[in-house]
Amino acid sequence: MDTTDDSLYPIAALIEELKNEDVQLRLNSIKKLSTIAAAVGVDKTRTVLIPFLTETIYDEDEVLLALAEQLGQFTSLVGGPDYVSCLLPPLESLATMEETVVRDKAVESLRIVASQHNIADLEKHFFPLVQRLSTGDWFTSRTSGCGLVWVAYQRASSTLKPKLRFLFKGLCQDETPMVRRVAATNLTNLAEVIELEYLKSDLVPLFIDLARDEHDSVRLLVVEACGSFATILNPEDVKQLIMPSLNQCAEDVSWRVRYTVATKFIELQKALEAKTPTMDLVAILHSLLKDNEVDVRAAIASNVKDFCLNLDKQNQETIIVTNILPCVKDLLADSNQQVKTNLASVLRLSPILGRDNTIQHLLPMFLEQLKDDCPEVRLNIISNLDCVNEVIGIEQLSQSLLPAIIELAQDSKWRVRFAIIEYIPLLAGQLGKEFFNEKLNSLCLTWLTDHVFAIREAATFTLKKLVNQFGADWAESIIIPKLLLMAKDQNYLYRMTCLFCINVLIEANSDITTRSLLPVVVSLAKDKVANVRFNVAKTLQKILPHLDKGIRQAQVEPVLVELVQDVDVDVKYFASEAMADIPALG
Template sequence: MASVVKSESDPSGDEALYPIAVLIDELRNEDVQLRLNSIRKLSTIALALGVERTRSELIPFLTETIYDEDEVLLALAEQLGNFTPLVGGAEYVHCLLQPLESLATVEETVVRDKAVESLRQVAALHSPHDLEHHFVPLVKRLAIGDWFTSRTSACGLFSVSYPRVSSSIKSELRSHFRNLCGDDTPMVRRAAAAKLGEFAKVMELDYVKSDLIPLFSHLAQDEQDSVRLLAIEACVQIAQVLSNEDTEQLVMPTLRQAADDKSWRVRYMVADKFTELQKAVGPTITNNDLVPAFQNLLKDCEAEVRAAACSKMKDFSNALPTETREQVIMTYVLPCVKELVNDTNMHVKSALASVIMGLSPILGKDNTIEHLLPMFLTQLKDEVPEVRLNIISNLDCVNEVIGIKQLSQSLLPAIVDLAEDNKWRVRLAIIEYMPLLAGQLGKEFFDEKLNSLCMAWLIDHVYAIREAATANLKKLVEKFGVDWAQQTIIPKVLQMSRDQNYLHRMTCLFCVNTLAEGCQKESATKLMMPTVIGLASDPVPNVKFNVAKTFIRIGQWLDQATIQQQVKPVLEKLKQDSDADVQFFAMEAIELLNVK
């Protein structure tokens, strides 16, 4: 992007017009990427022009140029949101409204959303006077626009303008918002429903009760379920500004209706927002209304709703009043859980498995052993790998309450099945949980039952598994200590250096890199160095240049005598290798290790 300098190709010598002329040429270019780059560099142009010419020339030009590709318009909408210092500060920020208003009416949703975001950003910079004389008229124009695109954009601007305007203008804004809530176009009603709660937070309490609550009730009964479900989000924010008495009287009838809505999408939204609703309405209403509603959602006929409710079970239970928590869970929640353990839908069972262990600390040891333990054992034998994985990943919750021994005998078959699953992503997931399992089960159980699994993963046919298994060894060393590694892990790893498969020999080197970091100098020199040096004579170039890379990694734990006596001769030999990659990494190692 050009700065304000005279162009040799500009015969008129008019330096002042040159940047705008260049910008015009670039924005007319057929190459979209060139136009996009030009827009992204608008700040450079504006700095070159200065604030006066930016206001008088650049902004009007950009306003007239809003006809481009959506990607270019999106970049422009984003740039204008940060343009305030470039037009002279807050005093002149209103000059950015015209191009942003045009962008807020385009057909592409992401462009409109970005324009609204930028408008909200610059609204905060307007003085109360400029807000009333420049920003509010823009909101009104958008709110009564012929196309639904402008009316949807208007919905997002009421909350940022309402708090700082006069009473008469506030009344006008409430009236416009009321009209948008009753708009003929579902897209506009959706946008209004999505911003209803946000508007409630900045509105006077009396007007929330008299104006917004009727709109909320109306939108919650809209013929379009996409509108009704957005009203649920507003329910949370409205309840936060009302007293418990007002919430019970004004909000709960609508919420009860939504929890039994004929559309599963609305019921799903209630389930998804349940803990937020619980926090907003308080403990009394939770016990009286939300507990039965939650029980119904756990029994819903649609699997998506049951899964969403299951995912909230732990947080919902934790947030119950302390004095009634155990009784509510045992009476209302636990009977549903017993049915859900054998649900026909895998997503429901998986969602349940991710939270059911979290009920143990809440219910205590006796209830866990009597009621939850049988369900844990059932899920550990489930045919769906994700269910077993989710149970295993939350073992720490149960270990704190009853200890892991109660589960250990059932755990082992589940872990072995997952470790040998045909799907490599399942095997990868269980590897990630292995350090957690090691800590829960203890060193003795791990060595006896699980050590062989960890070593088997190192020769898996999938590289991602071998890589994860290597990282897993380091975590196990951190868990069980260097002495354990030297006795149990390192000898088995070094044995892989004699494997017929060169990939396994390379894995041996990768393990040396990882283990040396955990065990440091003593193991690196005494135990592992001979194996690394031996692999330098490997017939496969990939193994040899990984030897050089290994020296780079473990060199920081080697003393200078070891480097000169043992490492240097090997690297000198590799530097003469016939393979170019081996030569390259050998020379790099010589340089980095400062071998002389």
Template sequence: MVRRAAASKLGEFAKVLELDSVKSEIVPLFANLASDEQDSVRLLAVEACVSIAQLLSQDDLEALVMPTLRQAAEDKSWRVRYMVADKFSELQKAVGPKITLNDLIPAFQNLLKDCEAEVRAAAAHKVKELCENLPSEGRETIIMNQILPYIKELVSDTNQHVKSALASVIMGLSTILGKENTIEHLLPLFLAQLKDECPEVRLNIISNLDCVNEVIGIRQLSQSLLPAIVELAEDAKWRVRLAIIEYMPLLAGQLGVEFFDEKLNSLCMAWLVDHVYAIREAATSNLMKLVQKFGTEWAQNTIVPKVLVMANDPNYLHRMTTLFCINALSEACGQEITTKQMLPIVLKMAGDQVANVRFNVAKSLQKIGPILDTEALQEEVKPILQKLGQDEDVDVKYFAQEAISVVAQRLRKLDFPVKDSEEPSALGADKNHFRRSRGPGEDSGKGPAYQLHVNTRDTLA
């Protein structure tokens, strides 16, 4: 434990010493710790290697550090080899391009075909960074001849974590290798990963499509993308379904509105009736992002009619999803579509037999209130809220009061006449409190008879 603590601080300590002291004192200590009998000490020496290598010249590196680093890359303990793979990009920058080509590339090849899956996965994660950090002159040749053959083997690795790690970075190689190499060498690998049995592999490929889109365009992948997307969209694990929903706006933007309407629109609508609430919620948010991307005209023709049909669904959860969608879409669609198409459905649902739906109607009217014009607020919204304010369910009453408060404030801002009883301070008060808060005729010009006849409905109005 003491040696471990020393090994963890060795690199920091070396940075504050003179170069001669580093060579004479620290390097021998580093070599000694890197040969320690405990692998937990040896793996920390790898971390110290990064800091020490940055301080030395190329000749000193070759003579003093590289023998130890080569030894660590082939260590009998997989934990030490894992640490070398995990710190590979930092080591590559510290030792420079010459040593990278002579020593680190062969070491990296061995790590990519290591017998331990954890080591292969750590190395696979570093593929893109390694390639990016290679010198621009000759980079393409090095990748094609010395890295790509090993990557091809990892695509069909037996361990799903290795394949998943590779899938998260392999798309980034397309920007480094260019269009021709991507189409000829990388595209077959992408297509194979899109058909992989592991959903995480397919998901990682789909989540990085923007890299390939910049180089070869998404059409090259579209026919293979579709089956992979459909499988992920219907995966038994809800977290996988959730992840693909989050990438749908990105996919829609890259594939275009025609492809989306033809192939993916039905998937987005199916998510709205998923049995998991988190999926329905994400699907609602997804629709809003799609409307922002494709425009209100597309929404009016394609999305809004399908959402509004759900208002008649026998399942009350699906009817509530309609309200959630209206809440999300109203801002993106604007006043005209909200008033003409969405508002009538919300008002109709105020008579729903399920209390949860009714109080969500009140919440929806509160949400879309700022988007509606004053006439709709006064003539259509307020009467429905007044009716809900007399509902037998206490939660419906409560949310109706909240909504009326917001509507009254909006009407007042627009210089629309509002009764004093519609002030937020009066809402929810009982009759006695209302009488105590106002004297006979105070502010209103009305006498005691007015106060005596204030009923619950007036208070909630």
């Protein structure tokens, strides 16, 4: 390179930086490639910068990854589509690197560059590159070829297409499992661009062979291709060509293959249901639900609900009740808690099944899981309770579920109690005030003195929702007496909880605030614990906008004046903040 040419100075500077031992400096230099290319112009970029990069590619993986990404965005910097083929040599070198992420990024950039070739240049430059990579001596090269055959195929001439199909066949039958894995991954991509006749004659046999591969890491990648092939082929071909391989995968000796079928089951259902009898898919579902591997059962259990929802509406209820729920019931005694936890979502089928079927089939399952030793199972059941309530009604709820709910509300696991608390407002709306007061009221008030802060906090917000539902009179007769007791409790944490309750109740009703809540707050202003006193100041600040001027002056301002002179710095601060708000209130 002519170092006396000032126009090449940016490239000369780049060369020096890339010789530096500091990896971060070299990485930053590579990230500036587009700026350098813009500075030297398209001619120098093509004739000097790109050849330099091609000849000197050898660096840390992080630097090479950045280079591969940059080159994919270089089309305009080398003069546009007519000259884009000059980017192929450095990207080809990067596509043969040992590090997978570098190769993958190079392939991604090659796909971008390929889309910008005209047809003539594609066949002249890009196809030979795909051929070299696909037949290279090292498996790293051939894995990159797997990801480019379909890119070339979708724009190739009728003369080149047979050659590309032959190349892909060789990759699918490669002696190296790593190559076959990538080929299996790209089956779907090629299936979407290949002609139907060649899909059946060329790709399906490869698909079947890969589904029988000796390595399970290859076989599990074929599962996703089942759905893609099914969307293209007619029902008879799906039955003859695809379903045998899917059934084989669902019963594979490797649990990882069966697990893949379980995780992809809803996608497979959507692709296959219109092309194959529903009961064929139900048979696979049964097989997976009875699998001897825990992870497989857990994966398919999480998909049961969606599978049922996707069934044809005409036969949906019958299939669920007759063919699916019996198998689900068998899993209620599963030894693994994740399997049972995932099955809780089946309760969301109650709107489909209706009241009678819900009571007959789902309710017994629900009650059984509510008694499960595992708190996570009980927790997930509770979180799905709302849809059952919508179907079975209050009478059945009070008879069958309420005893279990009361038991869970006192569960030793705080997360279970927490889930019940969040559900209480909905339950209260369904039970009505009188029934709630009789069955659950004392329980709700007990949560205010729970030893776990998260429970006490959740209980305060639940109280606000209950007041909104049942009104001010209910609050004064039921809630305020409890708060008065808490305000006098020896445990300062409960006195703090009392203030937290008042904070969330303030907005419920202004009459309650003036008549019942304010006196409780004022009574705590002389508390011996500073944390309580500064929370009094904060609560008074929140109460102020809800009070008449006369009440503020008579009952609140004297308390704040005294708190401003408190010995505790935090109490002084929050009292001063509250005092500062008074002038704006008038």
